[in-house]
Every structure is written in C-alpha cells, then in structure tokens.
Amino acid sequence: MSELLxxxxxxxxSIRWKDSSKIITLFSREYGIIKVIAxxxxxxxxxxxxxxxxxxxxxxxxxxRSSRSLQILTEADVIDSYNAxxxxxxxxxxxxAILELVRQTIRExxxxxxxxxxIIVLLDAMxxxxxxxxxxxxxxxxxxxxxxxxxxxxxxxxxxKKPSSDIAYFSLEKGTLxxxxxxxxxxxLRKIKSDDLDLxxxxxxxxxxxxxxxxxxxxxxxxxxxxxxxxxxxxxxTNITLKSLSMLI
Ligand SMILES: [Zn+2]
Numbered sequence: 667m668s669e670l671l672x673x674x675x676x677x678x679x680s681i682r683w684k685d686s687s688k689i690i691t692l693f694s695r696e697y698g699i700i701k702v703i704a705x706x707x708x709x710x711x712x713x714x715x716x717x718x719x720x721x722x723x724x725x726x727x728x729x730x731r732s733s734r735s736l737q738i739l740t741e742a743d744v745i746d747s748y749n750a751x752x753x754x755x756x757x758x759x760x761x762x763a764i765l766e767l768v769r770q771t772i773r774e775x776x777x778x779x780x781x782x783x784x785i786i787v788l789l790d791a792m793x794x795x796x797x798x799x800x801x802x803x804x805x806x807x808x809x810x811x812x813x814x815x816x817x818x819x820x821x822x823x824x825x826x827k828k829p830s831s832d833i834a835y836f837s838l839e840k841g842t843l844x845x846x847x848x849x850x851x852x853x854x855l856r857k858i859k860s861d862d863l864d865l866x867x868x869x870x871x872x873x874x875x876x877x878x879x880x881x882x883x884x885x886x887x888x889x890x891x892x893x894x895x896x897x898x899x900x901x902x903x904t905n906i907t908l909k910s911l912s913m914l915i
Contacts, residue, residue: 668731673697674745676785677722678765682708690718690739692726693768693785698777702728702739717742721752721761723786750793755913757792760802762910764788767809770906771898781812784874791878799887800869800880806894807870810841815901817841819867824848832860836893838900854900856893862886 675694683689686708691701707714717724727741751757764785785805792801810816821828823842835844835855843863844852858866865882872880895906 668729670740671697671728671730671737673726673728674782675724675726676765676768677718677720677724678769679720680704680718688718689736691769692724693765693772693782694726694777695779695782696777697775699769699772699774700728700737702726702737704739704742714739714742717744719747721758721765722747723789746789748789748793751789757798759910759913760798761789761792762913763802763908764805766908766910767805767906770904771809771813771902778812784808787874788877795878795880797880797882797885799885799891800882801877803885803887803890803894804869804872804874804877804880806891806898807866808874810894810898810901813898813902815841815897817870817897819843819863819870822848829860829863834858834860834863836897838897841897841901856896858893862889866890 673694673696675692678691678693680688680690683703687703687705688707689701690704691699693699704714704718706712707718722744723746725743725745726739729738729740748761751761768785788801788805792798795801818841819836821843822845823840825845825848827845829843829845831846833846835849835852836858837844837852837855839854844855849855869880899906
C-alpha cells in the first residue's frame with residue numbers, strides 16, 4: 667500500500683543519484699527530516715527543474731510506502747526561494763547554517779510543526795534584518811532550549827544573585843552562570859562580559875515574531891556563536907561543523 671503525503675518543507679541538500687535523479691534531504695513540517703528520490707531531475711523539461719535547490723521552501727507531495735527506505739517525490743511547488751537572502755553573502759551563510767544545524771541536531775523523522783514554523787519566521791526576518799547574525803544566534807539559543815538544555819543566564823548558580831561585576835562565567839557543563847566570587851574551583855567556564863550577558867538575556871526573552879526588529883549596536887557574533895556551539899556540542903555529544911559560515915565576507 668502506498669499513500670500520498672503532503673507537506674511544507676525546506677530543501678536541506680541533495681546528491682545526484684544514478685543518471686538523472688537526485689536524492690533530496692528535506693526538513694518537512696509534517697514529517698521532520700526525510701529523504702526522497704526526485705526522478706528525472708536532470709532531464710530536459712523536468713517538472714522539478716530549479717525547484718529543489720538547497721534552502722528553497724517547497725510544498726511537496728510524496729508517494730510513500732512503508733516497505734521502501736526512500737520515498738518518491740511526485741510533486742514540488744516553490745513557496746519561497748529566498749531571493750532576498752540567496753545572493754547576499756551577509757545573509758546566505760547564516761540561513762544555510764540554520765539548515766546545517768537542523769540536519770546535524772534533529773533526529774530523522776522527528777517532526778515538530780511549531781519548531782518548523784519558528785524557522786520559517788526566522789528566515790523571513792533574515793530577508794530584511796540589518797543584522798542577520800542575530801537571527802542565527804537567536805536560532806542557536808532556541809535550538810538548545812528545544813533540545814532540552816535551556817541555559818539559565820539570569821543569576822549565579824551558587825549565590826542566586828545577578829552577577830554585579832563586569833565579568834561573569836558561563837558553565838558549559840551546567841548551562842548556568844557563576845559570578846566572579848563564586849567561580850573559584852568550577853570547571854568548564856567561559857568568561858562573559860556583563861554587557862554581552864545582558865544582550866544574550868534580552869535575546870533569549872525576545873518574542874520570535876518580532877525578531878526582525880531586534881536592535882543591537884555592538885554584536886560579538888563570533889563569540890556568541892562559538893559559545894553556543896561549544897555548549898551544544900557538549901550536551902548533544904556531537905561535533906557540529908558549519909561549513910556555510912566560512913563563506914561570510
Ligand atoms: Zn555567586
């Protein structure tokens with residue numbers, strides 16, 4: 667028995683398969699990460715021509731049979747090809763890095779429509795944001811929460827006070843803060859300036875529907891990204907590699 671399944675989906679990546687086909691990895695709203703075969707993509711007049719580029723948001727129809735490990739893509743219609751992001755080397759690397767993280771941290775076939783919709787909101791915000799790195803850092807913060815490791819950056823885990831000096835420490839191991847007085851002897855700490863901590867707190871509590879309006883003067887983007895990726899690696903026991911970010915100019 668086969669059935670037709672429909673879903674909104676983002677194209678994560680694709681590889682050529684046999685002469686004229688592609689195996690596409692999709693992050694779908696209804697079914698999570700799935701791999702499908704698009705037959706005849708490379709033939710002239712293929713109905714899939716140009717539709718299955720990485721990052722495209724598509725409406726898909728899949729012919730699914732439980733006895734097959736790969737399902738067959740029968741239709742794809744482009745909802746958004748993100749032309750406001752694609753040619754922009756300040757934006758595209760961050761958008762692709764979100765997809766890389768989805769691929770590397772979300773289990774196959776684990777679907778979550780709220781998380782999917784959240785990513786679509788971020789990609790839309792990235793089209794107009796003056797600081798596209800914000801969308802990516804915000805995504806990282808929400809991803810670690812989604813995976814069950816929401817960091818507590820409000821107060822020191824020992825004395826329960828909001829750190830008052832210019833420097834505090836974030837524990838990669840515990841996902842909590844240590845103030846300067848309480849940090850002695852604790853391990854796996856990263857130094858964090860109070861201004862940066864304030865910014866991270868503000869971001870963590872910012873409503874995602876308004877994220878395009880988030881304003882920031884001085885963003886230590888690479889510092890935040892390294893901190894959150896190290897935190898993610900520690901807790902998921904993975905070794906995330908983000909090739910897209912090396913394209914940043
Ligand atoms: Zn303390």
